[in-house]
Amino acid sequence: MNACNYEPVDNRKGERRVSRRRFLQFTLGFSFLATLAGVLTPIIGYLWPPSRGAGATGGRALVGNTKDIPPGEAKVVSVGGVPVLLLNHGGDIKAFDGICTHFSCVVEWDAEGQYILCPCHDARFNAVTGAVISGPAPAPLPSFAISLEGEDIYVEV
Numbered sequence: 096m097n098a099c100n101y102e103p104v105d106n107r108k109g110e111r112r113v114s115r116r117r118f119l120q121f122t123l124g125f126s127f128l129a130t131l132a133g134v135l136t137p138i139i140g141y142l143w144p145p146s147r148g149a150g151a152t153g154g155r156a157l158v159g160n161t162k163d164i165p166p167g168e169a170k171v172v173s174v175g176g177v178p179v180l181l182l183n184h185g186g187d188i189k190a191f192d193g194i195c196t197h198f199s200c201v202v203e204w205d206a207e208g209q210y211i212l213c214p215c216h217d218a219r220f221n222a223v224t225g226a227v228i229s230g231p232a233p234a235p236l237p238s239f240a241i242s243l244e245g246e247d248i249y250v251e252v
């Protein structure tokens with residue numbers, strides 16, 4: 096008698112039994128597919144980041160005072176719930192969308208390097224144009240128009 100041809104004997108009529116081999120094949124197949132999905136999901140998300148909506152638009156908001164942002168410094172303010180990075184580049188105030196174009200982390204100012212940094216995956220953006228300097232960000236940071244009234248800074252979003 097060949098041991099490989101062993102089939103379990105079912106003494107109960109009308110019941111369907113699953114052999115140990117079929118059960119292990121199903122379990123291993125399911126484990127393989129679950130592992131594959133777990134590995135591929137973050138890779139696909141990294142290569143094709145989610146698009147995001149336009150955010151808050153159509154308004155003018157008072158966001159600060161020029162005294163709050165000395166030359167070479169920046170700060171993130173909230174405009175309608177959307178983070179906006181205000182930075183003073185040599186006396187010229189700029190406003191950029193504070194959300195990274197890669198995976199929507201809030202960007203920050205690197206005063207030492209004088210660039211905008213996304214701390215999540217190390218994307219770096221130009222402080223004057225918002226263009227991508229390095230890193231995985233697929234697009235530059237959108238900028239917002241600003242206007243000054245005395246020392247008050249207004250952002251048009």
Ligand code: FES
Pocket residue numbers: 195196197198199200213214215216217218230231232
């Ligand atoms: S979220 Fe990935 S670099 Fe900003």
